[in-house]
Amino acid sequence: MTYGFSPVENRCRGPLAVNLASGQTLSARNGSEVSCEGLGFAFGSKFIFKDINLKAFKDELIAIIGPTGTGKSTLLRTLAHLIPPTTGRVFLEGKEVTKPSPAIALIHQSIATFPWMTALDNVRLALICKGLAKNEATETSEKMLELVGLKGEEADYPKEMSGGMRQRIAIARALAASPAVLLMDEPFVHLDEMTADGLRKEIYSLVFHPETTLKAAVLVSHNLHEVIQLADRVYVMKGSPATITDEVKIDLPRPRTERDPRFLDYLDQFFNELSVKPLKV
Amino acid sequence: MDFGYLIPLATLATVGRIFALIGLSIVTGWLLAYLCIKSRSFENVYVPLVNVFESIPVIGFLPLVLVAFVLAIPGAIGVEAAVDFLVFDAVSWNIWIGAYQAFKTVPEHLLEVSENYNFGFLRRMRYLLIPHSIPRLTSNLFASFADAFFYISVSEVFTAGAATANVCRGGVCATFGIGTLITRYTVAGNYVGVFYALFSVAVAVIAVTLLLSWLSRWAVAKYGVDTPAVIKRHAGRWRGRIPTPWRRWRAVRGQVAGFSRYTWRMRTYWHTHQKFGNHSGPSKLPKYLGYAIVACVLGYLVYSSLMLVISVPEATWYVFLQETPKLLEYVGADYLRVSVITLASLAFAVFVGYFLASHHRIGDALLPPLQAFAAFPAPTYFPLLFIATIPFLERALPLLYSEVYIFILGFLSCFYYVFFDFWIGVQAIPSEFLDVVRNHEIPFWPKMRKVILPASLPYLITGLSSTINSAWAGMAIGEYWPDIAPKVAPGGLQAPFGMMYYITYNMANGAIGPAAYVSLLFAVVVAIYGVVFTRNLMDLARKKYVVEEGIFAA
Numbered sequence: 014m015t016y017g018f019s020p021v022e023n024r025c026r027g028p029l030a031v032n033l034a035s036g037q038t039l040s041a042r043n044g045s046e047v048s049c050e051g052l053g054f055a056f057g058s059k060f061i062f063k064d065i066n067l068k069a070f071k072d073e074l075i076a077i078i079g080p081t082g083t084g085k086s087t088l089l090r091t092l093a094h095l096i097p098p099t100t101g102r103v104f105l106e107g108k109e110v111t112k113p114s115p116a117i118a119l120i121h122q123s124i125a126t127f128p129w130m131t132a133l134d135n136v137r138l139a140l141i142c143k144g145l146a147k148n149e150a151t152e153t154s155e156k157m158l159e160l161v162g163l164k165g166e167e168a169d170y171p172k173e174m175s176g177g178m179r180q181r182i183a184i185a186r187a188l189a190a191s192p193a194v195l196l197m198d199e200p201f202v203h204l205d206e207m208t209a210d211g212l213r214k215e216i217y218s219l220v221f222h223p224e225t226t227l228k229a230a231v232l233v234s235h236n237l238h239e240v241i242q243l244a245d246r247v248y249v250m251k252g253s254p255a256t257i258t259d260e261v262k263i264d265l266p267r268p269r270t271e272r273d274p275r276f277l278d279y280l281d282q283f284f285n286e287l288s289v290k291p292l293k294v
Numbered sequence: 295m296d297f298g299y300l301i302p303l304a305t306l307a308t309v310g311r312i313f314a315l316i317g318l319s320i321v322t323g324w325l326l327a328y329l330c331i332k333s334r335s336f337e338n339v340y341v342p343l344v345n346v347f348e349s350i351p352v353i354g355f356l357p358l359v360l361v362a363f364v365l366a367i368p369g370a371i372g373v374e375a376a377v378d379f380l381v382f383d384a385v386s387w388n389i390w391i392g393a394y395q396a397f398k399t400v401p402e403h404l405l406e407v408s409e410n411y412n413f414g415f416l417r418r419m420r421y422l423l424i425p426h427s428i429p430r431l432t433s434n435l436f437a438s439f440a441d442a443f444f445y446i447s448v449s450e451v452f453t454a455g456a457a458t459a460n461v462c463r464g465g466v467c468a469t470f471g472i473g474t475l476i477t478r479y480t481v482a483g484n485y486v487g488v489f490y491a492l493f494s495v496a497v498a499v500i501a502v503t504l505l506l507s508w509l510s511r512w513a514v515a516k517y518g519v520d521t522p523a524v525i526k527r528h529a530g531r532w533r534g535r536i537p538t539p540w541r542r543w544r545a546v547r548g549q550v551a552g553f554s555r556y557t558w559r560m561r562t563y564w565h566t567h568q569k570f571g572n573h574s575g576p577s578k579l580p581k582y583l584g585y586a587i588v589a590c591v592l593g594y595l596v597y598s599s600l601m602l603v604i605s606v607p608e609a610t611w612y613v614f615l616q617e618t619p620k621l622l623e624y625v626g627a628d629y630l631r632v633s634v635i636t637l638a639s640l641a642f643a644v645f646v647g648y649f650l651a652s653h654h655r656i657g658d659a660l661l662p663p664l665q666a667f668a669a670f671p672a673p674t675y676f677p678l679l680f681i682a683t684i685p686f687l688e689r690a691l692p693l694l695y696s697e698v699y700i701f702i703l704g705f706l707s708c709f710y711y712v713f714f715d716f717w718i719g720v721q722a723i724p725s726e727f728l729d730v731v732r733n734h735e736i737p738f739w740p741k742m743r744k745v746i747l748p749a750s751l752p753y754l755i756t757g758l759s760s761t762i763n764s765a766w767a768g769m770a771i772g773e774y775w776p777d778i779a780p781k782v783a784p785g786g787l788q789a790p791f792g793m794m795y796y797i798t799y800n801m802a803n804g805a806i807g808p809a810a811y812v813s814l815l816f817a818v819v820v821a822i823y824g825v826v827f828t829r830n831l832m833d834l835a836r837k838k839y840v841v842e843e844g845i846f847a848a
Contacts (some may be wrong), residue, residue: 095732115734121726126844127749127844128841
């Protein structure tokens with residue numbers, strides 16, 4: 014089984030990227046693109062979160078919300094296997110993930126672009142391991158920059174760009190690697206509200222654009238408005254160690270508007286779930 | 295056998311000498327740094343001068359200075375003054391630059407508080423500038439200590455030939471310390487004594503290393519100020535994995551390396567305040583004192599240069615000029631040696647340094663002993679290595695064996711600087727970048743070429759600069775060491791040619807003129823090299839390769 018790395022074959026993914034001997038199949042994971050079972054992470058003997066089970070199906074954007082300190086960002090990094098989980102397993106299209114892979118791309122909370130590389134070089138970096146000819150890599154990178162609205166800015170350096178433009182570079186770089194799943198860790202938190210709002214409106218159509226290979230996306234955010242605007246399903250994480258306490262399907266038509274009364278109902282629901290209850294006197 | 299009390303006493307004398315001179319460097323560094331922030335003209339002369347002097351390996355023309363001291367101050371005091379000058383020279387530049395950087399990067403809001411309360415010189419130093427400089431200075435102490443210990447074995451005993459024959463025994467000047475003891479034992483073939491002395495040095499080095507680690511940790515905990523540089527730089531994935539002393543040390547070094555990014559702000563602050571006459575305190579004395587010192591230094595330099603040129607007979611100048619092409623070849627030969635040593639150090643730093651930085655458990659285990667080894671002065675144990683290998687190596691490489699020894703001594707004396715700076719540079723790469731590299735499975739070579747080396751370039755250049763300077767010191771010893779092991783190799787260790795050989799040989803034989811002339815040539819070459827190469831490369835690194843600028847976090 015392949016991971017849908019078309020149109021570019023991924024030559025980097027070695028046999029250790031997934032456990033081919035595990036025998037897990039697509040049907041065995043209920044058709045999810047990415048899923049985890051019994052995932053837990055501990056610093057020493059103290060678990061930050063444990064028993065996390067979640068799934069993202071094809072063409073689905075799921076969100077994870079929760080109070081500060083519940084380990085949402087760490088959970089995202091364990092899904093990408095950038096941090097090995099203490100317990101549990103992660104599956105991509107039914108096969109176990111055992112090391113970081115371009116098939117699961119992460120966009121960081123702090124926007125990370127290499128200052129000594131132009132926008133184009135930043136994106137082209139993601140294609141090194143594919144062993145493409147330089148022209149081909151350049152062409153793909155230019156296409157991704159165009160997709161995120163940076164056509165004409167290829168030769169500029171990140172420090173010459175605004176925060177929003179830098180985040181677009183990071184998104185283009187993530188998409189250039191032809192990932193199957195995109196993980197986004199508070200991707201708009203460092204942007205001003207106007208820029209963030211603009212990117213939010215674009216991101217959903219961007220990640221599921223026909224020219225990308227993405228099949229699912231996972232978003233971690235504190236911004237409940239953002240979550241309701243973007244997510245198809247929301248997992249609520251709480252407690253110490255944190256566990257998934259609720260799973261909510263956002264049943265709203267797109268494009269979504271905050272004026273929709275049901276939008277506000279979801280907002281109230283999440284506020285109630287996440288609010289710290291005052292102590293009874 | 296006098297090992298019972300003499301060796302510990304000599305070790306204490308050496309360590310005491312080092313710490314006393316480090317203390318002197320710190321106090322003078324504070325005063326000079328204060329003059330810098332109060333007088334722009336003083337700063338404009340002071341900083342380039344310190345940079346040039348720091349980049350010139352003084353050991354090349356050290357004998358001249360030593361002889362000057364010995365001749366000017368007869369008796370044991372003259373020898374002690376000469377030795378102290380050498381150690382002071384080894385430690386002072388590093389500390390002076392550290393104090394200057396610290397004073398220039400005091401957070402603006404703290405400066406404003408001190409102005410608000412109208413603090414004068416003493417209060418400002420006591421409550422603001424000195425406390426703020428402590429983390430940076432303590433982080434520089436290890437390098438200063440290692441440098442000083444390296445020079446001890448050379449400086450406590452030096453041969454200055456006929457010039458000092460009357461004041462030192464047979465031209466060999468010596469003062470009390472462990473370096474002198476080791477040299478005497480080696481020359482006498484007393485290898486038991488050498489081993490005891492080396493053991494004593496090892497104990498002192500480990501004790502001081504532990505002390506400095508603790509001091510650095512304490513200084514950062516008590517006096518560290520949270521700056522944007524620290525916050526961004528140390529959000530690294532490996533932060534939780536580095537043992538506390540190393541993490542603290544790295545944090546301090548991070549501030550040092552990140553200095554350039556913030557200096558302009560401080561310059562703007564200080565100079566804006568100067569421009570509008572908003573000086574703290576009523577006294578303008580430091581400013582005028584700065585002017586006076588600048589005038590004195592420049593005047594002295596011009597005057598002494600003129601006097602030197604005039605005092606040398608015309609015929610001598612003619613001979614020197616005729617010799618110049620040959621001497622420049624010697625300089626070139628030594629630059630070739632330094633290049634080989636530097637490349638080997640760089641390769642060691644990049645491969646081993648990266649391995650240790652990315653394999654944290656092995657790194658945690660190996661770095662402390664490596665640090666202690668680096669502080670252990672190579673000239674003290676090198677004769678043993680020489681004695682053990684010379685019979686074999688002389689037969690195996692009859693033409694090249696001296697080059698091999700020069701390389702080894704040079705490498706041992708300098709590899710650590712670029713290694714450790716690179717290691718810190720890799721540690722300081724924000725975790726987000728390392729995630730990108732892992733996420734996209736970038737292979738080793740592209741990863742090194744496109745990410746790791748550029749990201750650590752500012753650290754790498756700093757480390758390379760220190761490595762090159764220290765390589766000269768190792769070569770100065772290795773190219774002419776006539777009494778390294780008289781019983782095994784009566785001819786000693788001698789390079790067939792080379793600038794350091796020329797200088798040390800001539801000095802040992804009392805020919806001060808030719809040694810001084812080649813030293814002058816060397817100083818000119820180093821100054822040009824420093825301005826054209828090191829400085830430009832550092833500017834490039836600061837402009838383009840500051841990895842923290844790649845993280846955008848509002």
